[in-house]
Amino acid sequence: MPTATVRPHAERALAMTAAKRRAKPKAGYHHGALRASLIDAARHLIGTHGESRFSLADACSTAGVSTAAPYRHFSDKDDLIDHVVAEGFGDLTSRAREAAAHHPVGSEARVLEIGRAYLAFGLAEPALFRIMFAQTPGRSRSDLVHASGSACCAYVLDEVVQYCHVNDVDGSADLVALQLWTFVHGVTSLVGGAAYGAVVAEVEVDRLMESAAERLLFSLPRRNGARGHDLDDAHR
Amino acid sequence: MPTATVRPHAERALAMTAAKRRAKPKAGYHHGALRASLIDAARHLIGTHGESRFSLADACSTAGVSTAAPYRHFSDKDDLIDHVVAEGFGDLTSRAREAAAHHPVGSEARVLEIGRAYLAFGLAEPALFRIMFAQTPGRSRSDLVHASGSACCAYVLDEVVQYCHVNDVDGSADLVALQLWTFVHGVTSLVGGAAYGAVVAEVEVDRLMESAAERLLFSLPRRNGARGHDLDDAHR
DNA sequence: TGGCATAAGTTAGCGCTACTTACATTGCGA
DNA sequence: TCGCAATGTAAGTAGCGCTAACTTATGCCA
Numbered sequence: 001m002p003t004a005t006v007r008p009h010a011e012r013a014l015a016m017t018a019a020k021r022r023a024k025p026k027a028g029y030h031h032g033a034l035r036a037s038l039i040d041a042a043r044h045l046i047g048t049h050g051e052s053r054f055s056l057a058d059a060c061s062t063a064g065v066s067t068a069a070p071y072r073h074f075s076d077k078d079d080l081i082d083h084v085v086a087e088g089f090g091d092l093t094s095r096a097r098e099a100a101a102h103h104p105v106g107s108e109a110r111v112l113e114i115g116r117a118y119l120a121f122g123l124a125e126p127a128l129f130r131i132m133f134a135q136t137p138g139r140s141r142s143d144l145v146h147a148s149g150s151a152c153c154a155y156v157l158d159e160v161v162q163y164c165h166v167n168d169v170d171g172s173a174d175l176v177a178l179q180l181w182t183f184v185h186g187v188t189s190l191v192g193g194a195a196y197g198a199v200v201a202e203v204e205v206d207r208l209m210e211s212a213a214e215r216l217l218f219s220l221p222r223r224n225g226a227r228g229h230d231l232d233d234a235h236r
Numbered sequence: 237m238p239t240a241t242v243r244p245h246a247e248r249a250l251a252m253t254a255a256k257r258r259a260k261p262k263a264g265y266h267h268g269a270l271r272a273s274l275i276d277a278a279r280h281l282i283g284t285h286g287e288s289r290f291s292l293a294d295a296c297s298t299a300g301v302s303t304a305a306p307y308r309h310f311s312d313k314d315d316l317i318d319h320v321v322a323e324g325f326g327d328l329t330s331r332a333r334e335a336a337a338h339h340p341v342g343s344e345a346r347v348l349e350i351g352r353a354y355l356a357f358g359l360a361e362p363a364l365f366r367i368m369f370a371q372t373p374g375r376s377r378s379d380l381v382h383a384s385g386s387a388c389c390a391y392v393l394d395e396v397v398q399y400c401h402v403n404d405v406d407g408s409a410d411l412v413a414l415q416l417w418t419f420v421h422g423v424t425s426l427v428g429g430a431a432y433g434a435v436v437a438e439v440e441v442d443r444l445m446e447s448a449a450e451r452l453l454f455s456l457p458r459r460n461g462a463r464g465h466d467l468d469d470a471h472r
Numbered sequence: 473t474g475g476c477a478t479a480a481g482t483t484a485g486c487g488c489t490a491c492t493t494a495c496a497t498t499g500c501g502a
Numbered sequence: 503t504c505g506c507a508a509t510g511t512a513a514g515t516a517g518c519g520c521t522a523a524c525t526t527a528t529g530c531c532a
Contacts, residue, residue: 029497030509050372052288057489065510067490072509129371132431136286137363153431163497178436179448183415186422193369199389200414212415215451266480266527291518301481304520308480313519 013027035073037063046127081131082142088128089148092121093155100159106166108218114159115184116187119191124190126203157180160217168223175221176217183212249409271309273299279320282363292316317367320375324364327356336395342402344454350395351420351445353425362428369421390391392417396453404459412453419448 041121049058056077060067074080094202099117103110122129132149156212178215187209191225192197200208219229267273277295285294294311296303310316335353339346358365368385371377396413399405405412423445426432438445455465 027512030499034509047373049374052372056490056491066512068492068508068512071491109358113453127373133425133431134366135362135429136288137283138285138289149431150435150455157435175444175447178417178444179451181261182422182426182444183419185426186418186433188422189369189425190418190421193371195423199386199393206419208411208414211411212418212452215456216448219459220451264527270480292520293518302483303518304483304522316521337481 026096031065031069034063034065034069037079037081038070038073039083039087042080043087043125043128046081046084046131050063050127051081051131054081072199073163078139081140082145084128085132085141085196086144086148088125089145089152090116092132093148093152095121096152096156096159107164108163108213111160111163112210112213114156115180115213116206118156118184119188119205119209122192124186129188129192133189163217167228169228170221170223176220179216180213183216184209185216238280239259242319254407267301267305268298270301270305274306274309275319277360278316278322278363282317282320282367283361287317287367288365304434314375315378315381318381320364321368321377321418322341322380322384323380324361324368327386328354328368329349329384329388330394331357332388332392342399347399347416347453348449350392351416351449352442354392355419355424355445357442358424360361364423365424365428369425389417391469401452403451403464405464406457406459415452420445 015146038059043053045058046054056070057067059080060069063069070080074083095117096114099113099231100110118182156176160177160180161173163169164176169176187205191200191205214229217228219227221227256374274295277298278290281294282290287354293303296440299305306316310319313315313419329355334347339349359361393410393413396416397409400409400412423441427436427441450465453464455463458465
């Protein structure tokens with residue numbers, strides 16, 4: 001047994017600032033909030049270096065623990081990533097809900113703000129957004145990912161369906177909702193990537209989305225025979 | 237010096253079948269078509285195990301060479317992946333061009349078939365499709381990737397712009413083309429992932445795309461004041 | 473046709489990573 | 503306060519990307 005045990009990782013306090021908002025960090029042998037700290041660190045590292053460059057060892061050193069510590073909280077590296085993805089879906093849903101809250105149900109502004117929140121999330125963390133909707137061929141994601149992911153998609157789709165019901169849109173509300181979600185997801189995927197930059201100016205992305213929402217939803221005919229919007233609104 | 241040199245990798249011939257269509261494989265110390273074989277192997281392995289699980293060593297063993305061999309042809313692992321991506325963009329463009337060739341310029345069928353080819357490519361190789369449009373935050377892709385990628389996108393967009401010109405569509409053709417491409421890309425991204433499966437039946441994807449093309453392009457007003465299609469066609 | 477520069481392979485080895493095993497430390501409840 | 507479960511560490515293994523130094527085959531040229 002060692003007579004004078006050196007307290008390792010004295011610099012841990014420096015790395016804990018990121019997790020401070022989540023739990024009380026106690027300096028010492030036990031980290032106190034390692035689970036949350038590792039998720040935070042992984043999310044940040046994936047965002048800055050990409051998923052393929054992300055290493056568990058990096059996350060450990062930023063959290064200030066040894067490389068064996070994560071296995072007390074996660075079964076393996078993929079399990080940690082799954083928790084990052086689930087947290088991402090939770091954040092995306094929260095952001096969309098917050099954006100919607102300021103506008104009445106069934107209003108165009110509400111639908112548009114949800115779309116903008118979706119896009120803003122993808123722009124803020126493109127690498128996270130990508131792994132959220134990706135699936136590795138070999139393995140299946142955890143139930144946590146499936147639950148949070150389908151909850152997120154279900155919410156977004158439901159908001160569009162509600163717009164259709166409130167405004168008596170003719171035709172299949174599910175189809176329309178799926179189309180709009182698909183489009184917003186497409187914009188978000190492309191602007192987060194490299195291909196878009198050469199083609200689209202960032203200022204125009206919002207106009208692109210508004211115009212698409214107009215053509216895919218707002219201008220759709222209503223059950224009473226009227227038309228939601230004059231189509232000319234879409235390209236003035 | 238060894239007196240009796242054993243010829244290593246006698247089983248190489250077995251692994252060469254995949255590259256046989258590309259170059260003449262000569263059994264022996266020199267592979268003969270290693271560059272192409274490695275690209276093939278990488279593309280296949282990324283497709284079956286995902287990018288994050290793809291290892292250069294696996295590609296080497298399927299090609300039947302040592303792990304140092306790739307560095308005679310590629311600067312590093314990322315360089316090999318870049319070549320896979322460039323080949324992917326080339327294939328995607330080829331498929332789209334072939335699909336378009338059977339229909340007159342400016343016809344709805346031509347636009348739809350290009351969209352279907354795009355979707356079919358993404359369904360056939362989802363992992364490849366994903367890395368084609370992804371970018372790792374830390375590093376920039378090679379000029380090869382940028383060239384093939386922007387050529388692919390430029391072709392797809394140009395076809396929609398041509399439709400607009402042939403049919404005298406009113407408004408910005410660039411905007412419309414971008415919208416349609418974004419939508420098709422969104423469908424392809426989502427069906428390749430896990431989120432869609434729970435929501436959309438695969439049979440309906442084609443109807444989804446057709447209906448979106450109707451609303452985003454075919455039903456748009458024309459310069460002479462007419463309307464391309466009656467909007468009701470979109471949801472009969 | 474011989475000879476040689478060079479292209480294109482190989483083996484050996486380094487540092488990093490994911491993960492496991494065995495051990496150390498701590499907090500908490502009986 | 504004791505003991506145990508939770509949570510950390512250190513050490514070790516296998517596999518990975520990549521490099522350095524060496525070996526083999528090929529094409530070209532006197």
